[in-house]
Amino acid sequence: MDTLQKLEILSDAAKYDVSCSSSGSSRPNTQGGIGNAAKAGICHSFTEDGRCISLLKILFTNYCIYDCAYCVNRRSNDVPRAGFTVKEVVDMTINFYRRNYIEGLFLSSGIVKNADHTMEQLINIAKHLRISHKFNGYIHLKAIPGASKELIREAGLYADRLSVNIEIPTEANLKMLAPDKNYSSVIAPMRWIKNGIDEYQEERRKSHRIPLFTPAGQSTQLIIGATPDSDRQILSLASSLYRHSDLKRVYYSGYNPVNLKDNRLPVLEKPPLKRENRLYQSDWLLRFYEFTVDEIVNETHPYLDQELDPKLSYALRNPHLFPIDVNKADYHLLLRIPGVGVKSAKMIVMARQHRNLNSDNLTKMGVTMKRARYFLTCNELPSPSVQDFKPEFMRMLLTANIRKKGIPDALQMKLSL
Amino acid sequence: MNSIEYRYDGTFQGFLCAVFDIYSRRDDPVAIHPTEVPSLLFTDKYTVITNAERAERVWDGIVRTGGEKTGEHIYHAFLSCEKNVEILLMRYLRHLFLCKRPVMDDLAYPDVLKVFQLYRTVSREAHRILMFLRFEQSADGVYFAPFAPKYDVLPLTLNHFKSRFASQSWIIYDTARNYGFYYDLQTVERITINEPAFNRETGKLARNAEHPDENQWQALWQIYFKKTAIAERKNLLLQQNFMPKRFWKYLTEKRAIV
Known part of the structure; x- marks a missing residue:
């Protein structure tokens, strides 16, 4: 089999891992070396599904000893199998990089022989790139669940980012769908990576000459809609990962029906894109808008509203907090206004030091007044606010406003940031 | 007055x-x-x-x-x-x-x-140059990239390319303004190409001006581009929003299959 045929199989097999980010690392180039990492990450292309391509995302091999029901590469699935040689992966990465196709490599693999053996293969490639080829572009390696602590720590010396995919948001459902896996085999490498990063930062305070350790941190992925886990369960898990394990990103991957024969899995016609989009919006609220999980979903509302974005639906559940005066309220409150994003909130804080802002100013700064007008007051005569309408009417007003032809998962763009 | x-x-x-x-x-x-x-x-x-x-x-x-x-x-x-x-x-x-x-x-x-x-x-x-610029290796080993940004912003990107691609010599050429920069592994200098070996419209190198291996890498990249998309999630509008059509003529992955 030639490289082209292998690439066909092994990129196809890797595509369901949605992580595409190349951000978070500013690894510099070295004398006679190739490449560097751009702190903010750079997208290089966009596929027909509108997702960004930043890294060459491939599996080393799609042979796998595991039989996880939700995975296209499961042992029992009848798909063509292939495996790259080290040289093939290295040459492809370097040559794609030199042509400005990619920021670097995202390498994962099916499990061959055992977890340690597989992890060794991935490390070996990263080592070749870093040492033999002085490659300083971005490398994202999969940390294989069940691999030893020593190997995970070694991987961290070559990778910019490591990720362990949790995939299924609750342990019981993971057990059901992936009998070869368990939560502790996933959580352990996460902890080792976190400890490695903590130790690195500690050492770094003493000396600037110590080698980097996973400078772009770690991420994980949750599959959405393969199991009956609620949005509340999903977001609670994500939030605790951000808070306790310092994860840089949690990715949500709407389950693509890759296994139609297994009755443990739901029958879906299409991946649940809208739900996935709402989860990403909630994730943004957690990370950049200072929301807590309970403010987004709770016992009475364990699922996200599909019709309204989570910030808008929070505002409608809490009309007593509005309208907010943009000329006085502090930054944290500005972030609560639907239609005001992080960028515009920062602009408002800067601009109002010089003069009071009116609605025209706000529009020009990028505030979506169509939505925001019911939730704020500015340097103008007050207009009707959320307090003046019945909730049902308010809801109708806002859903009618939503652009019908819109882009369902426009937030995907931000996967790269 | x-x-x-x-x-x-x-x-x-x-x-x-x-x-x-x-x-x-x-x-x-x-x-x-x-x-x-x-x-x-x-x-x-x-x-x-x-x-x-x-x-x-x-x-x-x-x-x-x-x-x-x-x-x-x-x-x-x-x-x-x-x-x-x-x-x-x-x-x-x-x-x-x-x-x-x-x-x-x-x-x-x-x-x-x-x-x-x-x-x-x-x-x-300027950032879009960093994203969508594509090099082709020419027969003499130099990596060549054409681009025609809406504004005259090529100079803003030179530091980026110089530190990133320090170990390969390259030319980045603004085909609309007809000037570019050549990096010879030491310094970057401004150049004008009078008799180009590339297509004036798309910037594509003529076949005989290409490095013998170039074709192979382009073919691999095109396959990758195709295979990494998920058919069930097809959304061409979203793709075009992020990657406006005016850049497509430079993109190896959007050119006719080689």
Whole structure:
């Protein structure tokens, strides 16, 4: 089999891992070396599904000893199998990089022989790139669940980012769908990576000459809609990962029906894109808008509203907090206004030091007044606010406003940031 | 007194000298135009003489009063070549020098907002070069990349490419403005190619000017591009939003299968 045929199989097999980010690392180039990492990450292309391509995302091999029901590469699935040689992966990465196709490599693999053996293969490639080829572009390696602590720590010396995919948001459902896996085999490498990063930062305070350790941190992925886990369960898990394990990103991957024969899995016609989009919006609220999980979903509302974005639906559940005066309220409150994003909130804080802002100013700064007008007051005569309408009417007003032809998962763009 | 029109050579340095002259002559021109723009009727003309030292003095004044970031806003907004951008920048600078402190935060002030928006637009275009530029290796080993950005922003990207691709020699060429930069593993120099071995429209190298291995890498990249998409999630509108069609002619992955 030639490289082209292998690439066909092994990129196809890797595509369901949605992580595409190349951000978070500013690894510099070295004398006679190739490449560097751009702190903010750079997208290089966009596929027909509108997702960004930043890294060459491939599996080393799609042979796998595991039989996880939700995975296209499961042992029992009848798909063509292939495996790259080290040289093939290295040459492809370097040559794609030199042509400005990619920021670097995202390498994962099916499990061959055992977890340690597989992890060794991935490390070996990263080592070749870093040492033999002085490659300083971005490398994202999969940390294989069940691999030893020593190997995970070694991987961290070559990778910019490591990720362990949790995939299924609750342990019981993971057990059901992936009998070869368990939560502790996933959580352990996460902890080792976190400890490695903590130790690195500690050492770094003493000396600037110590080698980097996973400078772009770690991420994980949750599959959405393969199991009956609620949005509340999903977001609670994500939030605790951000808070306790310092994860840089949690990715949500709407389950693509890759296994139609297994009755443990739901029958879906299409991946649940809208739900996935709402989860990403909630994730943004957690990370950049200072929301807590309970403010987004709770016992009475364990699922996200599909019709309204989570910030808008929070505002409608809490009309007593509005309208907010943009000329006085502090930054944290500005972030609560639907239609005001992080960028515009920062602009408002800067601009109002010089003069009071009116609605025209706000529009020009990028505030979506169509939505925001019911939730704020500015340097103008007050207009009707959320307090003046019945909730049902308010809801109708806002859903009618939503652009019908819109882009369902426009937030995907931000996967790269 | 008649209204006065300033004429300058179209360079940023020239513009800074116009600012210098406006202050020293106490003028209030109705327009500041590059010499290639037809002049207005019924105005007196004043031609600016570009002088590096004066430009430097104005630049220092901008950076001293507004900080580095203000300088960046002004320079990027200038590169937008938007109609009458010089007069807009002149008003901005008067405001800056009158306030004697940075004004870039004052986003409810129309001129400040406009300059900020132009800065953002131009910076975005420069970033798109980092995203969508594609090199082809030529027969003599040099990596060649054509591009035609909307604004004249190629120079803003040179540091990025120089540090990233330090160990390969490359040419980045603006096919619309017909100039580019050549990096020979030591320094970057400005060049003009008179008899190109590439297609003037798409920048594609002629087959005989390509490195023998080039075809193979392009074929691999095209397969990757196709295979990494998820058919069930197809969304061409979203793709085009992120990757506007005007860039497609340079993209290896969007060219006809080799």
